[in-house]
Amino acid sequence: MSIDQSARAALAVRGVRKTYEAGSAAVRALRGVDLTVSDGEFVALMGPSGCGKSTLLHLLAGLDRPDEGTIAVAGTRIEDLGAQRLARLRRRHVGLVFQFFHLIEHMSALENVALAALVAGARPAEATTRARDLLDTLGLLDKSGELPGALSGGQRQRVAIARALANRPTLLLADEPTGALDSDGAAEVLDLFQRLHRAGQTILMVTHDREVADGAQRRVRMRDGRMLADDEPSLVHEIPASLRAGT
């Protein structure tokens, strides 16, 4: 893989290793991960429990630092950035969605979304407009004044996705976004991801659910802290091109 290609990719991971010190034992969570996600791709990351999927996502979001290897998000190498620069990178390039939503319980749906825009420096009016538009797009405009506690799981997850999208991130990372949802909720979320994907959003989604994974454009697998071969390696380079043509 050439440097040019890495630079164009939304995400390029090379030889990333991460070891946790858990008490006396060292847990080698990542043992040399390579992964490239091109602009506009929708990738499902699968693998058994404990293989390091969440760890990888956290590294990609700059919430933690790799011991070895390089990570480039939207062409920027992040593994050596300071906390301040990492925070700025997250604002502009990374949206994160979690299994358990992690909404702020004391803020309305609208405020949860607007908060993300505010953090990125949007003026209040602009943040509110953007949040309202997003909730509208996600079919939640009538719920914008509700506290998360008053929403269903699927609705909460959609608010969380709206929040992740508030700053139009280069990369949407999702860690088992359907894991806490019933099949209807899961279908809602997957449908939403597919819509986003069609609109050109780059998505990397961790999932245990075969069906959900099938909804993605590409599937990659991990085991014991390493990547396995792609399910459909042939498609990797074609789809982004077609997508770009489509938008």
Added chain:
Amino acid sequence: MAVETPSEARAAVLAVARAELRRRHRALLLVALVMGLAGGIVLGAVGLAERTVSAYPRLVDAVRLDDVRASVPSDQPRFAEAVPTLPGVAGSRHADLWVAQVEGGPALRFLGIGAGELAPADIATPVIVEGRAVDPAAADEVVVSEQIAADSGFAVGAELRLTLLTLEDVSHFDVGFTPHGPSATVRVVGIARMPSWGNALPHTLAGPAFAARYADTASARSYFLRLENPAGTAAFTAAHSRAEQAAAATEPSIVARYVPGSLAFPRLDVDPAVRTAEQALLVGLSLFALVVGLGGLQVVGQGLLRLGAEGRSAQRVEAVLGMTRGQRVAARTLAALPAALVAGVLGSAIASAAGVLEPLGSQARFEPAPGFRPLWGLAVGGGVALAALFLLMTAGATLLAARPRGIVAGSAPPSLPRTVLRTWARRWPAVLLGSRLAVHGRTARRGLPAMASILAAAAAVAGIVAAVTVGASLTRLVETPQRYAAGADLHLVDAREPDVAALVADPRVTALATTSSATLRTSDGRELGATAVDDRKGEPPLELASGRAPASSGEVAVGPRLADELGLGIGDVLAVRGPGGEQVPLTVTGTAVLPTGSSAALGEQLLLTADAMDLVQRSEPIRDAYIYTAPGTADAVYGELGQNLEIFPREVPESVRNLTDLVRLPELLALVLTLVAGTGLVHVLLTSARRHAREMAVFSVLGATPAQVRATLAVLAGSTVVPALVVGVPLGLGVARVLWHRIATTVGVAGDPAVPVGVIAAVAGVVLVGALLVAVVPGRRAARTSPALALAAG
């Protein structure tokens, strides 16, 4: 281990209890120690409050206080003999009274001495708190009241050289004399305690031998009576007054003009200042106990909730294995039993140890049994209650942890923060998030709403502000004699015109006022003291609490305590009866505090013009002079005049003296409040990062920089203390105003509080700056914690 039969269930409960105990005994013990400490302090405070409030009634019981105390001049022996036989009297004891001149003192002094029967001992027998009682056979032994011991420095072992006054001497009180009675040297053998002294019960008491030796110079006889019906004083008073009138006709008394007979009801006439002090102390102690109790509950509650939350996954496993919720709770409650015992025993021990504390403040002077006085019932019962509460709280925390994860439900947050924050605060996301968490967050995952912290902080601030304000008002009163009308350096009793004229001419005297005091009757028959003031030199200050001094014979200024008692305000009319029975209406122009002279109660007198005095006085007025001297000359003037005149340096009235003992109390209370509430607040702020770890992690995920995370926690701290200050300071000032007005009025002085603006500003500043500084610690911690970890845990 699938749990099915009862014996299996018991075994399962025991096994879980053992495991819990093994894993959590340290943490449980720690929480139990806090519980025992806080609970013990609360129990101790309750015990102390009981001891303080019960001191006066216990002393009344201990001394077997008389229902009636009457004295009769000794030149009315038949009237005297009649007193114990008046209707309604169930028992009596008597003593004779002497007036003696004390030799060798710095100024002319007279002393009342009582001596006589020591039996029956179940009526009016003072408690000896130091030394011993008088030996009945010794004519040269006396016990003295604590008051006179303190005022005149009569310690046990002191010798007093006295010259007794004869009846003849007493009858020349107004024209001057040298005493003609025998000399007596007596030794102080004990210090005595009594709820009420004075008049018929002199501050110096001798025994039967003294009474026998000096019988012929006694000037009056005192009776201490027990009534069949202690409340039936009206019948007794009527009978007494009939007997007195009869005696006036058959055996007219000369002595009575100078040492008049007296009638008092010690059980009923409790100085309101005693009640005020009692109430102030009770309120103070209750507040203290409440603060410590709530603080302790908060810490214990949070500790147990945390333990419960830590055991949540273990509970899930047990549930899967078939243990019911009741069994899981039982197991954990069982495991908490040893810790509960520790809490109970520690609480009991502290409560018992608190038995060494004497009644607080002025009430210590009424304690009949100084020393260790534990309340065993309270200590044991309280200890059991503490242990039970600990178990209950453990069970509650376990139950809460067993519930499925709670989610905050409800509609949008109230609009207040929204509208307030809409315009500017949202600009800065840290402000939006921090203030939201402060107002809507919780102190623990299932703890109290964070609003409770704000309310608690507001209450604490109000308490501190109220305490320092009342404290400052107390201090100002005690340190400003003018406020209790004792601004004069010297007080001359029975001021005769030549002496006054000489003082006016004395260049060391800068100002001098004479007062004429007499009694008058209101139209509904109440007897009141009235005074007219005559400024003879300079501008002696008059202590006006409100309004102005009377300017004409139709006007009056009323003492604050009396005004409160009679419900009189400026512009009201007080109807007074002249000596001939004619009505004299007096319009109230204000409230004024007058010097208490030798016997009046503070704030109970009327201030009249000299003309009005002439219209209404019932007896010859007594003239006193109040002398203001140039700085540094008071001692010299006192020394010169004291040789021949009954002159006193500045005297502090009883009710003010009661308060003097309380001066430290509000400060102490403010300090305790500061410590407890401060610790609680610091704890809340320090743990804010842990409580809001998830929110802070989410904030980071959204791209907040470490600085923004720190700022959010600072805003959280600020949003907790700023509303607390905004609400607490005015509330505290309001409470202090009401409280101080109450206290001041009962004491008899002006009710305007002294607001220590500097102290309050400093409190507010320290709270605000302190909270922001304290917030730095969790801010740094939060900025350091990996959001990934927090999200995984949350």
